[in-house]
Amino acid sequence: MFNIPFLDLPPLRAALGTVTLPGSKSISNRILLMAALAEGRTEIHGLLAADDTQVMLESLRTLGVQWTRDGDTVTVDGMGGRVPQAQADLFLGNAGTAMRPLAAALALMAARYGGDYQLRGVPRMHERPIRDLVDALRGLGCQVDCLAQAGYPPLRLTGPSSLHLDTPVRVRGDVSSQFLTALLMALPLVAQRDVVVEVEGELISKPYIDITLALLGRFGVRVQRDGWQRFTIPAGSRLQSPGRIHVEGDASAASYFIALGALAALGEPLRIEGVGSDALQGDVRFADAAAAMGADIRLEPNALLVQRGRWPLRGIEWDCIAIPDAAMTLAVMALFADGPSKLTGIGSWRVKETDRIAAMATELRKLGATVDEGPDWIRVEPLREWRPASIRTYDDHRMAMCFSLAALNPLGGHGAAPVRIEDPACVAKTYPDYFETFFGLVQADAADVPVICIDGPTASGKGTLADELAQALGFWVLDSGALYRATAWAALQAGLDLNDEAAVAPLAATLPLRFAGGQVYLGEENVTEALRQEAVGLGASTVAALPAVRQALHALQLGFRRVPGLVADGRDMGTAIFPDAPLKVFLTASAAQRAQRRHKQLIFKGVSANIEGLLADLEARDLRDKTRSASPLKPAQDARLLDNSDLTIEASVDQVLAWWADQRPF
Numbered sequence: 001m002f003n004i005p006f007l008d009l010p011p012l013r014a015a016l017g018t019v020t021l022p023g024s025k026s027i028s029n030r031i032l033l034m035a036a037l038a039e040g041r042t043e044i045h046g047l048l049a050a051d052d053t054q055v056m057l058e059s060l061r062t063l064g065v066q067w068t069r070d071g072d073t074v075t076v077d078g079m080g081g082r083v084p085q086a087q088a089d090l091f092l093g094n095a096g097t098a099m100r101p102l103a104a105a106l107a108l109m110a111a112r113y114g115g116d117y118q119l120r121g122v123p124r125m126h127e128r129p130i131r132d133l134v135d136a137l138r139g140l141g142c143q144v145d146c147l148a149q150a151g152y153p154p155l156r157l158t159g160p161s162s163l164h165l166d167t168p169v170r171v172r173g174d175v176s177s178q179f180l181t182a183l184l185m186a187l188p189l190v191a192q193r194d195v196v197v198e199v200e201g202e203l204i205s206k207p208y209i210d211i212t213l214a215l216l217g218r219f220g221v222r223v224q225r226d227g228w229q230r231f232t233i234p235a236g237s238r239l240q241s242p243g244r245i246h247v248e249g250d251a252s253a254a255s256y257f258i259a260l261g262a263l264a265a266l267g268e269p270l271r272i273e274g275v276g277s278d279a280l281q282g283d284v285r286f287a288d289a290a291a292a293m294g295a296d297i298r299l300e301p302n303a304l305l306v307q308r309g310r311w312p313l314r315g316i317e318w319d320c321i322a323i324p325d326a327a328m329t330l331a332v333m334a335l336f337a338d339g340p341s342k343l344t345g346i347g348s349w350r351v352k353e354t355d356r357i358a359a360m361a362t363e364l365r366k367l368g369a370t371v372d373e374g375p376d377w378i379r380v381e382p383l384r385e386w387r388p389a390s391i392r393t394y395d396d397h398r399m400a401m402c403f404s405l406a407a408l409n410p411l412g413g414h415g416a417a418p419v420r421i422e423d424p425a426c427v428a429k430t431y432p433d434y435f436e437t438f439f440g441l442v443q444a445d446a447a448d449v450p451v452i453c454i455d456g457p458t459a460s461g462k463g464t465l466a467d468e469l470a471q472a473l474g475f476w477v478l479d480s481g482a483l484y485r486a487t488a489w490a491a492l493q494a495g496l497d498l499n500d501e502a503a504v505a506p507l508a509a510t511l512p513l514r515f516a517g518g519q520v521y522l523g524e525e526n527v528t529e530a531l532r533q534e535a536v537g538l539g540a541s542t543v544a545a546l547p548a549v550r551q552a553l554h555a556l557q558l559g560f561r562r563v564p565g566l567v568a569d570g571r572d573m574g575t576a577i578f579p580d581a582p583l584k585v586f587l588t589a590s591a592a593q594r595a596q597r598r599h600k601q602l603i604f605k606g607v608s609a610n611i612e613g614l615l616a617d618l619e620a621r622d623l624r625d626k627t628r629s630a631s632p633l634k635p636a637q638d639a640r641l642l643d644n645s646d647l648t649i650e651a652s653v654d655q656v657l658a659w660w661a662d663q664r665p666f
């Protein structure tokens with residue numbers, strides 16, 4: 001996950017590949033609660049691993065539920081209808097799918113057996129209305145207190161109290177369908193007699209109720225539904241574990257990849273695995289809206305294949321009442337259409353993680369779009385002159401994910417503009433690896449992918465600086481010295497003369513080199529430590545003077561220029577490999593300083609060394625690197641010079657980040 005203040009996306013032009021969706025958030029949290037309330041042990045496969053499921057799991061543990069995790073399988077020992085802990089204080093973050101169902105289940109538990117539970121969340125959770133559920137629970141006879149503001153969390157649920165199950169439970173359905181879901185999941189706990197729930201007002205997000213009913217069915221509870229206004233939980237209903245259950249992929253998350261395919265899968269379709277024609281989730285109907293805009297979509301039972309169909313996309317008017325979450329993606333797709341698009345039925349956006357209508361309109365306008373909004377609709381004009389924009393995400397995972405698609409702007413107008421996503425880590429709520437997955441599918445012109453070059457003599461701190469910059473910006477790193485070191489090491493292992501250009505160059509061209517998890521591998525062998533030996537460094541500077549070796553490693557280095565960007569450390573990054581890089585830094589420090597740093601580094605690693613010897617070695621290496629004919633060590637003409645002899649690592653990093661910030665258009 002990119003846990004950084006912002007993530008810059010370069011302009012993107014195509015998409016290709018296969019994505020396997022994470023488990024559905026809505027299904028994961030429903031199953032977790034049902035498994036906890038049920039009799040028996042449930043093995044849940046494909047559970048979403050994200051913030052919203054984590055708060056549910058932690059809450060269940062606080063309530064005394066036993067569960068274990070093995071990869072994406074969680075095994076829950078059901079508590080058989082009674083919560084072990086009669087008192088608990090639960091923090092539920094911003095997870096509506098945890099707050100509402102837990103409120104209903106614990107209110108009924110407290111009423112029936114006695115108890116005292118407090119449910120709280122982040123400040124935004126305390127602004128999200130829950131009055132309709134509170135009213136319904138109070139109507140049932142539960143004791144529910146709103147601890148800050150009437151109708152909003154935090155809540156306190158106490159008991160015992162007597163329940164009135166003989167008259168229908170009434171709940172409003174026009175603000176959030178989660179209130180009805182919460183009641184339907186909790187009422188089997190007290191269904192000694194038929195319990196009837198009546199919905200007041202037009203029920204929104206009906207497909208989510210279908211999910212609830214289907215999952216209740218898997219747990220042995222067959223709710224009778226009369227239209228969308230009346231639901232009966234038959235007397236004697238009890239939640240019983242189905243044994244094993246599988247969570248289907250997240251259909252709302254699929255919307256980003258459906259859109260990606262519709263916009264940018266130009267030759268062959270993007271394959272989206274985890275949801276398909278037999279999906280439970282209503283958000284899979286997003287595919288209908290995308291198809292109406294022109295996407296070419298094929299449905300398989302557990303997969304979607306999407307590619308560009310009509311182009312430009314068609315502007316649409318669409319009632320999104322059944323797909324409120326996925327509908328946000330349509331608003332960004334609308335920028336690529338041939339006419340305006342109007343999305344209606346999205347009043348619930350106002351009470352989600354943020355006021356999504358206001359947030360969407362504000363951020364689309366930053367890109368240059370013309371947007372109108374109403375209480376429950378938004379209208380978006382297509383965009384031709386895109387502006388680089390820094391997109392605020394409002395602690396809303398869906399804002400971050402759907403605005404990633406704006407980086408495809410070269411497909412939808414003139415020019416090519418980078419897009420900045422602020423607080424990209426907000427995707428942790430439902431899809432921690434979203435950006436890594438997205439980057440694995442998209443393609444950019446190499447020239448659009450930014451590179452920061454850090455060249456300079458040995459032990460000046462290039463590697464350290466490059467790693468810190470890459471971490472701060474979410475970029476890849478190229479330690480080009482490792483390529484020359486690996487060549488030298490492999491040549492030494494093969495008993496070659498390091499000056500034998502004809503023998504060493506073919507070795508460099510076919511190095512089975514792999515970087516993974518901060519380690520360097522040659523074939524299956526981890527050579528990270530071996531390559532850092534001083535003798536190998538000296539050998540590297542010998543083979544690096546051979547033009548055929550440099551030529552052999554050239555294409556390999558270019559391959560590191562990948563979305564979202566690269567920090568490249570070496571000797572000729574700015575002069576020979578990435579001459580078009582937008583920022584080149586030539587990093588130096590006095591030879592004495594560098595010898596001291598290297599000495600300290602080696603002593604720290606437990607390698608004995610003396611400063612005089614190190615100084616002599618590094619001066620010899622500097623001389624060879626500077627005086628060789630092929631790509632000698634020297635600053636690029638447009639490089640910024642940074643002498644860090646008297647700078648801390650932090651100060652050097654800040655300086656380069658400041659130079660970088662100056663160049664960005666945000």
Ligand SMILES: Nc1ncnc2c1ncn2[C@@H]1O[C@H](COP(=O)(O)OP(=O)(O)OP(=O)(O)O)[C@@H](O)[C@H]1O
Binds near residue numbers: 459460537649652
């Ligand atoms: N500004 C700095 N102040 C003090 N120490 C530093 C500074 N920058 C780097 N160092 C330290 O100097 C040592 C050498 O740094 P590093 O390995 O990053 O250099 P390098 O230029 O990449 O070397 P090489 O070219 O040999 O790979 C490390 O121990 C690092 O922590």
Ligand SMILES: Nc1ccn([C@@H]2O[C@H](COP(=O)(O)O)[C@@H](O)[C@H]2O)c(=O)n1
Binds near residue numbers: 458480485544573
């Ligand atoms: N772009 C580069 C990088 C390195 N070299 C040569 O490799 C030697 C080892 O590099 P380190 O950065 O790992 O110390 C170095 O002394 C150079 O001779 C190079 O030529 N070009």
